[in-house]
Amino acid sequence: MEFLLRKGQSKDRKSYWLRAHCLAVFGFLYLPICILVLYSFNGPGVGGFPPRDLTLRWYRILFDDGAIWDSVGNSLTVAFAAMLIALALGIPAALALDRASFPAKAVFRRLVLLPLILPGIITGLSLLMLFNAALVNLSLFTIVLGHGTALISVATTEVFAGLQKLDRAQEEASLDLGATYWQTFWRVTIPNLKLSIIGAALLIFTLSMDEIAVSFFLIGRNNTLPLEIWGRLRRGITPEINAISTLIFVFSLLAIVLWYRLRMKAEGGPDLGSELIEVAEN
């Protein structure tokens, strides 16, 4: 990333230091990721410098590893189901915050957003107590409920942001022309929120795929991928984990590019930061 250091219009020392600082921070952020990818090809295993005997052996072992792929399947199922739950409740929640008034609305708003800023351990443990009291056995289903509930916050923030840009006149026109609320919802409201909803869906899916703190307490017999990795890390480290992580990284990158394109089309630039401010300060 030496282009960061290329001289801009201002050649004073301050700007130079600022650029050097940024370069160092990017280096810090990317160092572990580079190491991870690099050592997935390292013959002797994880660690040691310099990397040597570059090989695809770890990827071959990975492809024959049934347990890992089972857990990938579980994670995909969980993420998909959690996404459906979070959207099914997050979209109405955003609509309700936007256009209904009901008792304890402020409390409801805070409660919905809380899991986003709360350490996962609290969400996980409180749900564990609930399932325990209700005599529900822990399984992938309980993880789906946990992820779905925690990620309603993401769906709500994204869709609420979309609603602020929505022109209500369209819905009004639809209602005036005799459409029912149900028809207006599906034919006018939802299509107008399409990009927010897709953005939320991608974000929820990825967050669920990676979630570990809540799953940690709600896991039954079947592991999700992060928990499978966690189990293996405790037994000792192998480059197989580097290999699966590299593959997931590549897929996440594709998802980001997709998501980013959508956001760019929608509003000329993403604004994750503003949403984080919303969550922390409301």
Added chain:
Amino acid sequence: MFSRGYRTAITLPPVLWVSLFLLLPYTLMFAYSFWSVSSTQQIVQTWSFENYRELLSRDVYWQTLLRSMWIAARVMFFSLLLGYPLAYFLSFHAAKRKDLYYQLVIIPLWVSYLVRAYAWKTILGTDGVMNTLLQYVHLTHHPLDFLLYSPFAVVLTLTHIYTPFTILPIYAALEHIPRNLVEASHDLGASQSQTFWRVIFPLSLPGVLAGATFAFVLSLGDFLAPLLLGGPSGIMISNIVVSLFGAAYNWPLGAAISLCMLGLVVTLLFLTERLEKKWSFS
């Protein structure tokens, strides 16, 4: 414009769900924190302040809580130190490359938390990349053992993970500063650093506050990084909670500690909100 039926339809499902899966579990956790465990490992539902008394009287609990807060404070400090200049550069000096750099900040967020923590483990370990590199270039002859299994490793890893969380809201806040304010300051004869400290920095405080909250709260509740990289001296409060819910089997005491964390977080969010109201202009 929206009928009563419509408003009920959008409000009721999310409110019910949130009551069942967030409010009820938190309430249950609250109740648990006043219960106790019998000698036959049964939960006894009699109400007392015993758990809270034990929390205050046994050094290990509040000392670990203090240590966790100290670790979280350092993570917050370093994340801001690394993040602020980068966000500033992004907003004021990146020009056409803004979007690219923004993406570069986001991408590490999409690499699994667990995998990044594990990558640091492979870097910092006795036979890890860092130690073998140092020996390879003959800077040391023995592996440095303070790198891994120490609070240092936990702070480093959590800083790595939460720096993007501080950059995004700071960047958003900086982007919302009207550029003509900055120009006005220059035109009226303020120097670069005067403009920064008197105009830009105060206006970016809401973003700083949001970033700081995220970094502090999320690292305070972390239990995976300490387990993976902390060693005995890097144990944090959530690790105690995990063991109380697992092998030590004392859910009520675990619930009491979790509730203290919850209280701490909610208080922090409340303070953040107050400060934000005080600092934000408009």
